[in-house]
Amino acid sequence: MFENNVAAIWDYDDGPKRLEGSEEGDTIMAYVNKQGLRALGTIKDSEVKKGEGIFLDEEGKQQPEEYHLEVEWEIILSEEKALTVSKDKDIGYNLPYKVTFGRMLQGKSAKKIEEEMRKRAE
DSSP states (O other): OTTTTEEEEEOOTTGGGGGOSOOTTOEEEEEETTTEEEEEEEEEEEEEEEOOSSSBOTTSOBOSSEEEEEEEEEEEOOGGGOBOHHHHHHHTOOOOTTOSSOOOOOHHHHHHHHHHHHHHHO
């Protein structure tokens, strides 16, 4: 995802709907399962498009129903520098469980998380 400047999903019953609802210029953060928040960027195009090349099986075959949202990733943290769920709690924000794509409604906490990501990128 990061190398291709997209946010991507695959194999959801509701297809692209899980990536809908953003606007060009919105800030986006990427959470990687079992790692934490790994990337920070900006939505470049809010139209969700059918995509390919991100989710491949062990044999290199494309997984079904892949969709992309065009993003300009500004910060990509290594797995070691990722913000874990426990660190986000320390900052004052509980990452929602099992949410594929959602809004962070606590603006002050979201800004603190963004600042922490920027520090870790230095």
